[in-house]
Amino acid sequence: MPNIAVTLPDGSELQVARGTTALRVAEGISKGLARAALVAEVDGELVDLDVPLEADSSVRFLTNRDERALEVYRHSAAHLLAAATLELYPETKLGIGPPTDQGFYYDMYRETPFTPADLEKIERRMREIVKRDAKNQRVWIPRDEALAEYERQGEFMKCELITEKTDEARISVYKTGELFTDFCRGPHIPSMGRIKAFKLLSVAGAYWKGDEKRERLQRVYGTAFFRKKDLSAHLHRLEEAKRRDHRKLGKELDLFSIQEQAGPGLIFWHPKGGTIRRVMEDWLREQLVERGYGLVSTPHVARHGLWKTSGHADFYQDDMFKPMELDDSLYQLKPMNCPFHILIYKNGLRSYRDLPVRLAELGTVYRYERSGVMHGLLRVRGFTQDDAHIFCTPEQVEGEVIGCVDLAMEVLRVFGFTDFSVELSTWDGGQSDKYAGTAEEWDLAETSLREALRKRGIDAKEMPDEAAFYGPKVDIKLVDAIGRSWQLSTIQFDFNLPRRFDLEYIGPDGKAHQPMMVHRALWGSVERFFGVLIEHYAGAFPVWLAPVQAVVLPITDRHVPYATEVAKELGNEGLRVEVDSRSEKIGFKIREAQLQKVPYMLVVGQREADGGTVSVRHRKRGNTGAVTPAQFLETVLPLIRSREAS
RNA sequence: GCCGACGUAGCUCAGCCGGUAGAGCGCGUCCUUGGUAAGGACGAGGUCACGGGUUCGAGUCCCGUCGUCGGCUCCA
Numbered sequence: 001m002p003n004i005a006v007t008l009p010d011g012s013e014l015q016v017a018r019g020t021t022a023l024r025v026a027e028g029i030s031k032g033l034a035r036a037a038l039v040a041e042v043d044g045e046l047v048d049l050d051v052p053l054e055a056d057s058s059v060r061f062l063t064n065r066d067e068r069a070l071e072v073y074r075h076s077a078a079h080l081l082a083a084a085t086l087e088l089y090p091e092t093k094l095g096i097g098p099p100t101d102q103g104f105y106y107d108m109y110r111e112t113p114f115t116p117a118d119l120e121k122i123e124r125r126m127r128e129i130v131k132r133d134a135k136n137q138r139v140w141i142p143r144d145e146a147l148a149e150y151e152r153q154g155e156f157m158k159c160e161l162i163t164e165k166t167d168e169a170r171i172s173v174y175k176t177g178e179l180f181t182d183f184c185r186g187p188h189i190p191s192m193g194r195i196k197a198f199k200l201l202s203v204a205g206a207y208w209k210g211d212e213k214r215e216r217l218q219r220v221y222g223t224a225f226f227r228k229k230d231l232s233a234h235l236h237r238l239e240e241a242k243r244r245d246h247r248k249l250g251k252e253l254d255l256f257s258i259q260e261q262a263g264p265g266l267i268f269w270h271p272k273g274g275t276i277r278r279v280m281e282d283w284l285r286e287q288l289v290e291r292g293y294g295l296v297s298t299p300h301v302a303r304h305g306l307w308k309t310s311g312h313a314d315f316y317q318d319d320m321f322k323p324m325e326l327d328d329s330l331y332q333l334k335p336m337n338c339p340f341h342i343l344i345y346k347n348g349l350r351s352y353r354d355l356p357v358r359l360a361e362l363g364t365v366y367r368y369e370r371s372g373v374m375h376g377l378l379r380v381r382g383f384t385q386d387d388a389h390i391f392c393t394p395e396q397v398e399g400e401v402i403g404c405v406d407l408a409m410e411v412l413r414v415f416g417f418t419d420f421s422v423e424l425s426t427w428d429g430g431q432s433d434k435y436a437g438t439a440e441e442w443d444l445a446e447t448s449l450r451e452a453l454r455k456r457g458i459d460a461k462e463m464p465d466e467a468a469f470y471g472p473k474v475d476i477k478l479v480d481a482i483g484r485s486w487q488l489s490t491i492q493f494d495f496n497l498p499r500r501f502d503l504e505y506i507g508p509d510g511k512a513h514q515p516m517m518v519h520r521a522l523w524g525s526v527e528r529f530f531g532v533l534i535e536h537y538a539g540a541f542p543v544w545l546a547p548v549q550a551v552v553l554p555i556t557d558r559h560v561p562y563a564t565e566v567a568k569e570l571g572n573e574g575l576r577v578e579v580d581s582r583s584e585k586i587g588f589k590i591r592e593a594q595l596q597k598v599p600y601m602l603v604v605g606q607r608e609a610d611g612g613t614v615s616v617r618h619r620k621r622g623n624t625g626a627v628t629p630a631q632f633l634e635t636v637l638p639l640i641r642s643r644e645a646s
Numbered sequence: 647g648c649c650g651a652c653g654u655a656g657c658u659c660a661g662c663c664g665g666u667a668g669a670g671c672g673c674g675u676c677c678u679u680g681g682u683a684a685g686g687a688c689g690a691g692g693u694c695a696c697g698g699g700u701u702c703g704a705g706u707c708c709c710g711u712c713g714u715c716g717g718c719u720c721c722a
Contacts, residue, residue: 113650204717205649211719216649219717247715251657260695260713315722370647370720371713379721434722468722487721556679583679591683605681615682623682 007058016053023049023190026061037061038069038189046072048138048187064196064226069189074099076136076188077198077224081106083134083180084125085220089118094182095157095208095217102234103223107206109157114203114218122220123200133193134177138186140170146183157208157215158183197231198224201238246534247376253539253596255547256377256530265374265381267527272547275576276533277526279545281362283414283643284386284523291407293360293388298340300364304330309500310339319367337363338494338519341389342501345515350505355515356392356400362526363387377531378486384526390518391503397516398448401474401491404520405452408476408489411522415533416542416645422458423475424449425466436470437495445493445516446472470496478532486532488524493517540597540619543636544643549576550636551598552614553589555605557581562609566602569629573637594619600636 003015006025016025022040026033026049040047041060046068053059062069078097085092085108095107114122143166150158162171162183174184176192189195199222206219225231242248250256255273258266269277288295304323307313312320316335323330334340341359350357364384373379390400412420426446427435435442449472453460460474467473471493478486494517497503504512523529533541543549550570554563560581567577580589586603593601602614613626627635638644 115651202716203650206718207648213648217718218650221717258714264713319721367721372647372649372718373720374714470722553682555681558679585678585680585685586682587680588684589682594683601682603682607681617682 004053005056006053007056009058009060018054019052021050021052022047022059022061025053025059033061033063036063038063038066038194039072039187041068046187048136049190050138070226071099072187073189073195073226074104074224076192077195077222078104078106079136079174079176079180079182079184079188080126080129080192080195080198081122081200081220081222082108082182083176083192084122084129086179087129087177088121088125090179093155093157096161097182103201103221105219105221107157107208107217107219109208109215109217114220119200119203119220126198126200129177130192130195133191135191136188137175138188139173139175139181141173143169143171146171146173150183195224196226197228198222199231199235241535244535244538245376246378246531249534249539250377253547255534258376263381264371265369265379267377267380267382273530275547276541276545277530280523280526280530284362287407287410288360288388291358291403292356293358296341296344296359296361298337298344298361298363299334300366301331301333302340304332306339306343307332310336310342310497311500312336312339319369321366321368333366334363335365335367337361337365337385337387338389338497339501341387342497342503342517345389345391345503346501350391350515352393352505352507352513355505356390356396358388358390358400360386360388377527377534380525380527383528385521386523386526386529387519387521390520391498391505391515392518393505393507393513394444394516397444397518398451400518401448401452402455404491404518404522405456405458405474408491408520408522409456409458411489412476414643415529416536417478419478421477422453422460423463423466423477424453424460425463425468425473425475427467427472428465434469435467436499441493441495441516442472445495449474449491449493468492470494486524486528488529488532489520489522490524491518491520494519540599542643542645543599544640546597546599547576548578548596548598549640550578550600550602550632551589551593552577552579552602552604553586553593554579554581555586555603557583559604559606559609563604566604566614566629570633573633575633575636575640590617600632602632 002018004018006014006016008014008029014025014028016028022042023034023037026037037049039062040049040051041062042051042053043057046062075098078099081104082094082097089110091110093109095109097104097106143162147159147162150162171183172185173181174186174188175181201221201223203218203220206217208214208217223231223234225234250273253272254270255276256270257268258264259268262268285295304313312335313332320335321333323332340363341361344359345357362384364382366382369379369381374381392400427442430439453474473490473492475487476489478488498514498517503515503517505515507513541547552563552567554560560579563579563581567579570577580593582589590601597619599619601617601619603617604614608614608626611626613628614632615626616624616632618624
């Protein structure tokens with residue numbers, strides 16, 4: 001048999017007989033490697049270990065130290081799930097079972113839904129299969145034979161997939177144990193015994209191909225890791241995410257509520273949440289004024305005709321509250337602030353000397369979100385955008401975009417975010433007619449966005465053909481505590497509305513020109529940003545944002561007057577202070593203040609009253625000793641003024 | 647909007663195979679005045695989400711509505 005040359009990652013070359021499997025090559029290198037190998041990479045492509053090598057190639061073995069093997073491993077775990085399910089519930093029909101960022105799932109069809117108890121049973125069976133180390137075997141079978149067999153078994157989804165995805169004479173299936181064969185491209189790990197750590201997490205409804213007119217499936221979610229340690233760390237993260245959930249903390253810290261009587265997706269800000277909001281808004285308004293924005297305020301409703309002009313009444317109709325009829329005409333609750341700011345712009349004749357015009361508003365809008373999509377503060381029906389619209393000349397565009405990017409970065413910095421990603425969404429270069437605006441406009445806008453990001457050293461992922469129909473945009477996304485990505489800041493050009501509203505300014509040439517228009521929101525909405533903030537800080541807001549910055553805790557009732565005096569002194573300096581005057585033991589009061597995540601607890605008893613001091617306890621650092629109220633202010637006020645993060 | 651689970655005191659939850667509602671925390675009163683994460687006693691508090699139905703009898707079973715949660719889809 002002729003030899004072929006196998007190149008290994010260290011550059012060395014092995015001569016092996018043609019048809020030697022990757023696994024044999026690994027065995028030739030070391031027993032340990034053969035035992036550890038999960039999947040082989042041949043000329044850059046991941047393949048099963050038992051694939052015969054037919055030509056000169058470079059080969060690498062991936063073990064549980066390689067992230068790319070994890071995907072294969074999880075894919076195999078999905079097969080394990082399906083195999084176990086079939087053993088227990090043979091009537092189940094299989095859809096697809098891919099790996100995901102966090103684990104894997106398998107979509108399955110069965111008349112009766114799986115219960116959590118079923119999941120436990122399935123998981124136990126999975127462990128049995130792992131124990132008997134069932135092999136994952138790839139088999140090539142004639143396509144029509146496979147189709148006929150799956151047809152006979154009623155595996156309608158498999159049939160559909162094979163019909164759609166293949167046209168070769170033979171297709172590949174993977175077998176695990178007796179019952180399970182799955183149409184699958186692979187690769188897979190050699191046997192199920194290699195799966196060391198997995199857990200089924202939940203079951204949820206899904207549709208075949210995501211189409212709600214198609215069969216209802218059950219999606220079983222699970223996760224798998226190379227090591228038990230990593231699995232428990234992951235489960236711990238999920239617990240932590242639950243602990244930080246803004247809906248739970250919002251209730252515990254009395255920040256906000258959603259009232260069934262009022263309706264879903266409508267937020268009630270309680271005094272404590274309201275305080276945080278006020279502080280946030282004060283900061284933002286200050287920034288806006290400094291940066292040359294005009295602060296405006298506009299109504300919540302307008303005649304339907306305005307929304308006809310803007311186009312929303314047609315293309316945004318499904319997302320709006322239904323119009324209401326008044327004596328003179330239909331009125332529409334606003335889903336966006338843009339038309340209102342445009343009306344302000346249009347209210348007088350504008351000269352190029354007036355530009356840029358920057359109009360900002362904390363504008364409350366209402367959108368009809370479908371009933372199943374509401375989620376705490378993160379997806380609601382009524383929310384306040386920190387919205388602004390900039391009208392400028394083409395020459396001013398780049399500077400304006402840079403200004404927006406700078407403010408967006410300042411928002412991230414001040415609120416303590418370091419983890420974010422940026423996307424630049426562009427058009428299709430004019431290949432379709434789905435985009436408004438001219439090629440020149442798109443070019444100018446996209447170039448200015450790209451340049452602004454480059455000048456600020458921000459790495460952005462370009463997303464071709466992902467722009468809004470009216471213009472290109474930059475989106476900044478944050479990752480929250482549960483790993484969900486939330487879009488907050490957005491900077492968008494608009495070539496559509498200026499045309500629809502005939503916006504103009506008089507240029508130096510004495511003629512009318514159409515201004516460039518930029519929408520931008522930095523928090524996205526006050527509600528969403530607040531929700532992300534709650535989870536980000538796990539409810540322990542930095543002092544400058546904390547609704548109660550310090551609580552004075554008298555040791556006994558006799559010390560309440562002194563405590564009140566101290567609180568007043570601190571309050572006079574603008575500190576948000578409360579006194580816990582209940583007849584409770586100090587330990588109890590401290591416990592409550594800790595649970596409420598109050599940054600500073602000021603214990604006052606006889607010693608403090610005599611010495612004119614307070615004993616400072618920091619929520620994280622504990623008891624830091626006695627100081628005078630004035631000294632306490634000296635340490636705290638600078639933290640507040642500088643908006644220190646912790 | 648779709649699928650599934652859930653909805654019991656202010657909060658967190660128990661309540662079996664249908665027989666007229668419970669705990670802890672919180673709240674109120676009283677006792678206690680205690681020095682860095684829960685002192686004690688007593689008490690008030692519920693149209694069991696809402697509307698129908700089955701039944702001698704419904705928190706419990708059935709249907710519908712509303713809401714919440716997990717997903718799907720959606721989020722120009």
